[in-house]
Amino acid sequence: MITGSNTDAAQMKPPLRNIGVIGWLRENLFNNLFNSLLTLVTIYGLWLFVPPLIRWVFIDSLWFSSAEACRDIEGACWSIIPNNVSFIFFGFFPEGQQWRPLTAMLLLFALVFYSKNRKHWRQSLAIYWLLGLIVMGGLMHGGVFGMPVVETAQWSGFPLTLMLALFGMVGAYPLGVLLALGRRSKLIGIKSLCVVYIELIRGVPLISLLFMSSVMFPLFLPEGVSFDKVLRAQVAIILFAAAYIAEVVRGGLQAIPAGQYEAANALGLSYAKTMRLIVLPQALKIVIPPSVGILISAFKDTSLVVIIALYDVLKTTKVTLSNPQWMGYSSEAYLFLAVLYFVCCYAMTSYSRRLEKELHAGH
Amino acid sequence: MPDTDGKGERSMHEHNDMLQENLEQPIIEVIGMHKWFGDFHVLKDINLKVIPQERIVICGPSGSGKSTMIRCLNRLEEHQKGRIIVDGIELTNDIKNIEKVRAEVGMVFQHFNLFPHLTILENLTLGPIWVRKTPKREAAEAAMRYLEKVRIAEQAEKFPGQLSGGQQQRVAIARSLCMNPKVMLFDEPTSALDPEMIKEVLDVMIDLAEEGMTMLVVTHEMGFAKSVADRVMFMDEGQIVEQNSPQEFFDHPQNDRTRLFLSQIL
Ligand SMILES: Nc1ncnc2c1ncn2[C@@H]1O[C@H](COP(=O)(O)OP(=O)(O)OP(=O)(O)O)[C@@H](O)[C@H]1O
Numbered sequence: 151m152i153t154g155s156n157t158d159a160a161q162m163k164p165p166l167r168n169i170g171v172i173g174w175l176r177e178n179l180f181n182n183l184f185n186s187l188l189t190l191v192t193i194y195g196l197w198l199f200v201p202p203l204i205r206w207v208f209i210d211s212l213w214f215s216s217a218e219a220c221r222d223i224e225g226a227c228w229s230i231i232p233n234n235v236s237f238i239f240f241g242f243f244p245e246g247q248q249w250r251p252l253t254a255m256l257l258l259f260a261l262v263f264y265s266k267n268r269k270h271w272r273q274s275l276a277i278y279w280l281l282g283l284i285v286m287g288g289l290m291h292g293g294v295f296g297m298p299v300v301e302t303a304q305w306s307g308f309p310l311t312l313m314l315a316l317f318g319m320v321g322a323y324p325l326g327v328l329l330a331l332g333r334r335s336k337l338i339g340i341k342s343l344c345v346v347y348i349e350l351i352r353g354v355p356l357i358s359l360l361f362m363s364s365v366m367f368p369l370f371l372p373e374g375v376s377f378d379k380v381l382r383a384q385v386a387i388i389l390f391a392a393a394y395i396a397e398v399v400r401g402g403l404q405a406i407p408a409g410q411y412e413a414a415n416a417l418g419l420s421y422a423k424t425m426r427l428i429v430l431p432q433a434l435k436i437v438i439p440p441s442v443g444i445l446i447s448a449f450k451d452t453s454l455v456v457i458i459a460l461y462d463v464l465k466t467t468k469v470t471l472s473n474p475q476w477m478g479y480s481s482e483a484y485l486f487l488a489v490l491y492f493v494c495c496y497a498m499t500s501y502s503r504r505l506e507k508e509l510h511a512g513h
Numbered sequence: 514m515p516d517t518d519g520k521g522e523r524s525m526h527e528h529n530d531m532l533q534e535n536l537e538q539p540i541i542e543v544i545g546m547h548k549w550f551g552d553f554h555v556l557k558d559i560n561l562k563v564i565p566q567e568r569i570v571i572c573g574p575s576g577s578g579k580s581t582m583i584r585c586l587n588r589l590e591e592h593q594k595g596r597i598i599v600d601g602i603e604l605t606n607d608i609k610n611i612e613k614v615r616a617e618v619g620m621v622f623q624h625f626n627l628f629p630h631l632t633i634l635e636n637l638t639l640g641p642i643w644v645r646k647t648p649k650r651e652a653a654e655a656a657m658r659y660l661e662k663v664r665i666a667e668q669a670e671k672f673p674g675q676l677s678g679g680q681q682q683r684v685a686i687a688r689s690l691c692m693n694p695k696v697m698l699f700d701e702p703t704s705a706l707d708p709e710m711i712k713e714v715l716d717v718m719i720d721l722a723e724e725g726m727t728m729l730v731v732t733h734e735m736g737f738a739k740s741v742a743d744r745v746m747f748m749d750e751g752q753i754v755e756q757n758s759p760q761e762f763f764d765h766p767q768n769d770r771t772r773l774f775l776s777q778i779l
């Protein structure tokens with residue numbers, strides 16, 4: 151049925167009650183009896199919950215006071231953070247040397263920030279990263295330019311978390327790609343080796359790998375030979391993440407049409423070059439979002455290293471809380487940690503989303 | 514159409530003389546080749562000799578094994594019996610030999626198979642740079658020459674996804690040409706194209722034929738076969754049923770199956 155002429159239809163505006171704030175409210179919150187009730191209940195809940203929260207966080211809280219001052223207040227004692235910031239972030243890294251991990255971290259952030267721009271993705275970028283890593287390693291370990299040596303056992307706090315996650319990813323990615331290629335190999339030996347590895351690792355929790363690396367692995371080593379504890383944890387994380395990356399990359403490889411292999415082969419490209427130049431660039435692009443997912447979980451999973459007595463940022467916070475002076479402010483400390491983790495993870499996801507869009511716009 | 518004009522006949526003659534001289538060294542030789550997919554006998558006793566500068570059109574019903582046969586010639590498919598010798602190299606499991614043969618044999622696919630993550634220019638220079646080890650600059654210059662030849666030079670910096678089907682197929686032809694192949698294989702190069710784009714691709718292929726490229730073309734474009742081919746080959750059920758000069762093939766088909774096929778397609 152047609153109502154009104156064409157010109158009328160062209161000039162017609164939506165009825166007022168369907169647009170603007172009122173329209174939106176009507177449509178989304180009060181469109182039937184049940185939803186209206188639900189909305190009212192939610193509003194009541196928020197009214198009960200939010201004002202006290204705001205009072206606790208902002209109004210009755212202290213930010214830069216001593217522990218004593220905190221005893222007399224109702225609100226949050228955020229002072230626990232600034233008072234312990236150097237321990238939470240750098241743990242047992244010797245006092246007075248903590249500018250070193252700080253500089254290393256800032257350098258890392260600078261490199262990450264610089265790498266965000268795809269225009270910088272040239273060979274020089276790899277050189278910057280290599281130089282950056284050498285400098286960071288030097289800063290952390292010391293022993294050069296008059297900086298005293300700091301054993302890895304003392305590396306702790308946020309730099310440790312970042313390091314385990316970042317190197318975990320950097321190490322796991324190539325290994326994961328190789329495993330994915332191996333799993334698709336026609337050579338039955340290589341294929342079954344990769345399948346067994348991937349399924350075994352995915353079948354156990356990271357915690358058990360960390361345990362094995364710290365407890366069982368040394369048993370297999372000849373007497374007198376010992377492996378750095380941080381390095382062992384790092385290896386465990388790499389081996390763990392690689393299995394997940396392998397599966398993600400395999401998904402990407404499956405999405406590449408056979409025609410791409412055929413065209414590359416028909417040009418006379420070898421298997422390795424076909425993979426490197428044609429297949430992997432396309433497959434890895436597809437798997438950016440799930441890869442970032444793995445990076446994020448690796449980042450969060452690093453907190454498990456506490457069980458082998460490494461002090462990541464979560465553990466240093468716990469240690470701070472066991473200080474009698476600051477005992478009882480765990481809500482504040484853990485909220486702070488949550489925000490710290492969230493900011494990092496959110497930065498990763500939003501970057502992956504942007505990258506995905508940019509790469510997609512490329513063609 | 515028994516009568517061709519005098520000019521056509523003369524150039525045909527010259528071309529045939531040329532072919533006679535080359536008769537001794539075939540560029541492709543297939544002897545008693547068989548292929549199975551599992552239990553399915555796809556190719557049965559294929560014998561084929563292609564001499565340099567020869568243009569062969571292969572036709573036949575769907576599923577008759579045309580694609581499989583030409584894909585065996587650069588070992589995209591592996592044959593199980595018989596011999597295939599390309600440019601003096603026998604195709605065996607030796608991967609180095611296979612890569613050598615592939616570098617000399619260009620292939621154009623039905624669905625173009627351009628590399629979507631590379632620009633047109635990069636698509637063209639990839640082979641020369643990584644297989645032939647041509648310096649980048651030189652490869653780019655050659656690529657631009659071939660792009661001009663397929664009349665598409667202005668698109669060099671675009672990505673394949675931004676081009677029409679006909680343009681993509683011309684790029685695919687140029688990509689093969691950049692390797693300076695001795696033989697070009699075409700597997701239904703126009704059958705994925707909209708009708709208005711078929712001509713632009715066929716024109717490029719005709720140019721190529723006139724320059725003396727050795728070509729094996731699987732196609733149902735019978736106009737192309739009549740005007741360009743030296744030999745038309747009809748395949749059915751994995752066998753080469755009949756082959757002849759285009760004139761004989763279209764005017765006096767010998768085999769019943771060929772006649773049936775021609776009656777359906779023409
Ligand atoms: N990878 C494969 N595995 C099993 N069977 C296959 C495979 N590829 C092709 N075939 C079968 O082999 C036969 C020949 O296929 P081929 O693609 O060579 O035919 P064609 O003559 O090119 O047909 P079309 O005109 O449809 O392209 C078909 O029956 C097909 O189903």
Ligand SMILES: [Mg+2]
Pocket residue numbers: 579580581700701
């Ligand atoms: Mg086919």
